[in-house]
Amino acid sequence: MERNNILREILSDPNLMQKYNITESELKELTTSAPYNKKIVEVLSIIINENDNHLNSSMIYKKIKKAHNIG
Amino acid sequence: MASIINSISFKNFFNYYGDYDTTKYDFEEGVNIVVADNGAGKSKFFNAFLWLFYDTVLNSDDKKTYPVKDFAVKIISDKAKNETSIGESIETGIKIEYSTGRYKFQIIKSFVATRIAEKLSDFDSWQITLNDVEVDKTDHVLPKYKPIYDVEEKYRVINQLILPTLRQYSFFQGEEVDKMIDFTKKSSIEDAVKTLTNISKYEDIAKIVQDISSKAYNDLNKQTKSTSDHNDRLEKAIELKKSLEDQLSQEIEKLNIQKELYETAEQEKNDLEQNFANAEKRKELDDKISQKSKVLRGVKEDYDNFLEGINSRFFDGGFSWISLGFEQSVIDFKNKIKDFRQKRYEKRALLNATENPNDYFTILPSDSPDAVTLQQMIESEHCHVCNRPAKKGSDAHNYFLKLKNRPNEANTKKDFVKNDLEDFFGNLQINASPFLNKFEAIPQSVMRTREKELELKKRLDKLNSELKALKTRRKDILIAGTESEVVDNTSNIINQYKGSIRRIEQASSRIERLQGNISELKTKISNTDKEITNLRPKDIPEGFTINYEMSQDLVEATNKAQARVFDEMVSLLENHANNHFKGLIKYNDIKGGVLNFEKTPSGGISLDYIDELGNEVSGASEGFQRMKKFAVVMAIISANTSQYNYPLLADAPLSAFGKAFNKGFFEAIPDVFPQSIILVKDLYDKDLDGKLTDLGQALLKSDTIKTLYLNEVDEELPQIERTTKIERRK
Amino acid sequence: MNSQEFRNNLLLKRPRYAVSRIPVLDAFSEKGSKSADYSRFGPYYEIYIYALMLGIKKKQRLPLPPRDLTKDFIEMGKWKRDSSLIDFLLMVIFTQTDDLQIDWNELEDMEQEGLNKVISNIVNLIEEYANGGLAYLEELWEKGELSNSHYMFIDLYKN
Numbered sequence: 017m018e019r020n021n022i023l024r025e026i027l028s029d030p031n032l033m034q035k036y037n038i039t040e041s042e043l044k045e046l047t048t049s050a051p052y053n054k055k056i057v058e059v060l061s062i063i064i065n066e067n068d069n070h071l072n073s074s075m076i077y078k079k080i081k082k083a084h085n086i087g
Numbered sequence: 088m089a090s091i092i093n094s095i096s097f098k099n100f101f102n103y104y105g106d107y108d109t110t111k112y113d114f115e116e117g118v119n120i121v122v123a124d125n126g127a128g129k130s131k132f133f134n135a136f137l138w139l140f141y142d143t144v145l146n147s148d149d150k151k152t153y154p155v156k157d158f159a160v161k162i163i164s165d166k167a168k169n170e171t172s173i174g175e176s177i178e179t180g181i182k183i184e185y186s187t188g189r190y191k192f193q194i195i196k197s198f199v200a201t202r203i204a205e206k207l208s209d210f211d212s213w214q215i216t217l218n219d220v221e222v223d224k225t226d227h228v229l230p231k232y233k234p235i236y237d238v239e240e241k242y243r244v245i246n247q248l249i250l251p252t253l254r255q256y257s258f259f260q261g262e263e264v265d266k267m268i269d270f271t272k273k274s275s276i277e278d279a280v281k282t283l284t285n286i287s288k289y290e291d292i293a294k295i296v297q298d299i300s301s302k303a304y305n306d307l308n309k310q311t312k313s314t315s316d317h318n319d320r321l322e323k324a325i326e327l328k329k330s331l332e333d334q335l336s337q338e339i340e341k342l343n344i345q346k347e348l349y350e351t352a353e354q355e356k357n358d359l360e361q362n363f364a365n366a367e368k369r370k371e372l373d374d375k376i377s378q379k380s381k382v383l384r385g386v387k388e389d390y391d392n393f394l395e396g397i398n399s400r401f402f403d404g405g406f407s408w409i410s411l412g413f414e415q416s417v418i419d420f421k422n423k424i425k426d427f428r429q430k431r432y433e434k435r436a437l438l439n440a441t442e443n444p445n446d447y448f449t450i451l452p453s454d455s456p457d458a459v460t461l462q463q464m465i466e467s468e469h470c471h472v473c474n475r476p477a478k479k480g481s482d483a484h485n486y487f488l489k490l491k492n493r494p495n496e497a498n499t500k501k502d503f504v505k506n507d508l509e510d511f512f513g514n515l516q517i518n519a520s521p522f523l524n525k526f527e528a529i530p531q532s533v534m535r536t537r538e539k540e541l542e543l544k545k546r547l548d549k550l551n552s553e554l555k556a557l558k559t560r561r562k563d564i565l566i567a568g569t570e571s572e573v574v575d576n577t578s579n580i581i582n583q584y585k586g587s588i589r590r591i592e593q594a595s596s597r598i599e600r601l602q603g604n605i606s607e608l609k610t611k612i613s614n615t616d617k618e619i620t621n622l623r624p625k626d627i628p629e630g631f632t633i634n635y636e637m638s639q640d641l642v643e644a645t646n647k648a649q650a651r652v653f654d655e656m657v658s659l660l661e662n663h664a665n666n667h668f669k670g671l672i673k674y675n676d677i678k679g680g681v682l683n684f685e686k687t688p689s690g691g692i693s694l695d696y697i698d699e700l701g702n703e704v705s706g707a708s709e710g711f712q713r714m715k716k717f718a719v720v721m722a723i724i725s726a727n728t729s730q731y732n733y734p735l736l737a738d739a740p741l742s743a744f745g746k747a748f749n750k751g752f753f754e755a756i757p758d759v760f761p762q763s764i765i766l767v768k769d770l771y772d773k774d775l776d777g778k779l780t781d782l783g784q785a786l787l788k789s790d791t792i793k794t795l796y797l798n799e800v801d802e803e804l805p806q807i808e809r810t811t812k813i814e815r816r817k
Numbered sequence: 818m819n820s821q822e823f824r825n826n827l828l829l830k831r832p833r834y835a836v837s838r839i840p841v842l843d844a845f846s847e848k849g850s851k852s853a854d855y856s857r858f859g860p861y862y863e864i865y866i867y868a869l870m871l872g873i874k875k876k877q878r879l880p881l882p883p884r885d886l887t888k889d890f891i892e893m894g895k896w897k898r899d900s901s902l903i904d905f906l907l908m909v910i911f912t913q914t915d916d917l918q919i920d921w922n923e924l925e926d927m928e929q930e931g932l933n934k935v936i937s938n939i940v941n942l943i944e945e946y947a948n949g950g951l952a953y954l955e956e957l958w959e960k961g962e963l964s965n966s967h968y969m970f971i972d973l974y975k976n
Contacts, residue, residue: 537968
């Protein structure tokens with residue numbers, strides 16, 4: 017799946033993996049579909065998925081705020 | 088499944104006179120070649136696809152494209168026009184059949200022209216009505232085509248033949264390759280990568296996360312303000328960050344300007360190099376032309392002299408043509424001089440006998456026998472003339488003595504005639520001898536003269552046609568040259584070239600400096616940001632902080648991911664291009680090196696060919712440059728993860744390549760393109776029996792080549808009678 | 818007169834040609850024509866010699882007009898120097914005994930005056946055959962029957 021690949025590609029950054037505690041094996045299994053066990057995966061998945069739904073950044077931001085419980 | 092073109096046919100389309108069934112090419116999967124000399128329908132063939140895809144045609148006179156409806160009168164075959172009376176109508180069109188795995192499609196684009204006035208080629212003499220594009224479909228099971236009525240569906244069928252985004256790599260004319268792949272232009276490599284990857288998704292995401300990050304920052308700041316009272320240090324830090332960010336965006340703006348300057352200068356440099364190459368090639372041709380002209384003048388002079396000299400062969404003793412037919416005169420002369428001598432001999436003998444009867448018998452020619460022999464005869468008492476003994480004292484011996492003592496004729500010679508003309512006649516015969524023995528050889532000599540003339544003439548004709556070819560080539564270079572032809576003076580070009588290099592260096596060092604500034608600013612911003620985080624009050628809901636931090640991390644990660652995807656694709660392209668390049672230059676005399684993709688400061692890629700020793704091969708030749716680019720085109724196509732599903736349609740992709748490259752080309756293209764239709768003139772040679780060059784002959788036998796057509800237009804005929812003869816050779 | 822004197826006397830002669838033949842002479846020699854419509858000879862004497870021999874071949878003997886309508890030519894001795902061409906020509910001339918009505922042996926017994934007459938007859942013969950040859954060429958030329966091949970003269974000469 018293209019979306020999953022994009023997700024994994026972006027999160028494969030070593031600094032990011034370290035900071036958010038993502039292991040190599042975990043990375044390989046990541047998908048953009050819920051449920052998400054890490055916030056960062058959830059946020060990026062929302063962005064990737066909703067971009068495909070042609071939502072603009074303001075609309076996507078609203079969804080992200082909800083995910084952070086600040087919306 | 089790949090789209091495969093099954094056939095294309097024409098109806099009264101340019102010189103393709105006649106109905107669809109008379110001008111039809113059937114094609115197969117694999118390599119198909121249409122061989123045609125200049126003016127024998129290559130560009131017209133190509134034009135059919137321009138009509139199909141874009142409703143335009145390319146006018147070969149001014150190299151501009153025109154909408155079909157505006158250009159219709161020129162599109163109709165002149166012969167067909169000529170055969171249409173006023174009031175009558177005529178149809179012109181193209182028909183293309185192609186199949187995918189399951190379906191077969193037939194597309195017809197056509198128009199009807201009605202003649203309303205006398206002047207054949209006048210646009211006002213014809214009324215044009217464009218017909219609706221007709222698209223029919225069948226699956227391979229059903230024998231009959233069924234029309235498609237939905238307009239969108241029709242265009243989908245047309246586009247599916249070659250997808251619009253891929254046409255630039257799959258449908259082109261020779262010289263376009265140079266322009267379509269220019270990776271020194273950032274946009275060109277980006278285009279290619281965009282075609283090949285989902286990098287645009289990353290771009291979208293990068294934009295979104297950037298937006299989100301700034302929204303998250305604003306929200307966080309709002310929270311800070313609403314929850315805390317006055318905090319000077321925090322506000323200062325926030326302001327500092329703001330100002331640093333303003334600086335950053337200014338620097339980025341500057342960087343972009345410098346990159347643009349760099350790219351422009353680089354572009355100019357490349358154009359000038361091309362111009363240099365052209366100038367060099369022109370110079371080379373000029374040298375050849377002047378050399379050839381000199382040889383030609385020499386041969387022409389020889390030839391003229393030879394012609395002038397033909398008649399002098401009458402009077403030259405070596406040829407003696409003047410004597411032709413005078414054999415009898417020579418025989419007469421010989422008889423006459425014999426009679427003449429006989430008579431004067433008798434006359435003299437008689438005279439002597441009367442004056443000196445005793446000496447009568449001694450009259451032997453003065454030196455016969457010669458004095459030495461006579462002395463021997465006296466001493467040996469033997470006559471060597473009659474081989475008889477002549478003893479001393481005998482009559483015979485006495486006669487020897489008498490002969491020996493015979494009076495010296497010169498002294499005693501008496502004028503027995505008033506005018507002694509013996510020498511006059513005798514000398515005529517002796518002197519004229521060169522003219523007396525050539526009779527039989529003259530016809531042959533005349534023949535050899537003609538042969539020699541033909542030989543010279545042939546040489547002259549050959550030189551003339553060679554010179555003409557060189558001049559045509561020179562003219563072609565002029566046409567291919569850019570508008571900067573006007574400033575075609577070498578020092579001007581050199582100055583421009585130097586200028587562009589200076590600007591490249593300038594932009595390059597500025598880019599470097601700006602990039603330094605930018606990374607410095609980024610560090611400052613990041614440090615300030617850390618300070619801000621520390622200074623923020625602790626009572627802000629956690630979500631805001633995490634939201635901002637996470638979005639910032641994602642901005643960075645996305646940018647990096649985007650760059651990674653880009654770089655990976657470039658290196659994949661580099662690998663593929665190298666593989667194809669090896670195939671393409673297989674028969675060329677270029678020592679194995681590599682095509683190197685070098686990143687330029689402006690984000691483009693320069694294609695350098697690096698030889699075994701690591702040196703750049705500049706390869707000014709247009710053919711070599713185009714070869715590199717074609718390797719890249721093939722790479723773009725083969726780097727596609729899936730199989731490439733579209734045909735290659737190329738008009739004259741080989742012009743400017745050498746023969747060795749052509750061979751490599753035909754072998755290499757099937758690796759990438761499931762079907763290719765190549766229009767070429769390079770395989771045509773009208774002077775040869777089969778009209779094909781030796782490479783053409785070899786390709787006929789090659790398994791790679793599925794069909795080969797030969798187009799011929801009778802140029803002897805007036806334009807209004809011309810048709811295109813299509814001969815399938817394979 | 819001995820052989821040398823006889824030869825000298827002969828070769829000092831300057832054969833004449835009719836003024837009316839100048840266009841023909843010009844048309845077929847380099848000296849005369851700038852542009853070459855037809856194959857050409859070099860100097861005048863070449864076309865003259867050719868015409869002479871052609872005249873003999875074709876038995877075209879044609880008397881010259883009165884003296885004031887003629888011009889003289891360079892001495893025969895100067896035709897094609899350093900060549901024995903003239904010897905060959907004289908050989909051919911001297912076999913035309915029917916025309917000349919001379920017996921070579923008789924020449925040897927002639928008085929100076931008689932010999933001069935013979936020389937003059939010979940020159941006359943040359944002039945008349947050359948004139949005949951030129952007339953022949955001129956006729957073909959005017960009728961447009963000459964081919965403009967480089968081999969026109971040899972082709973004409975062969976038949």
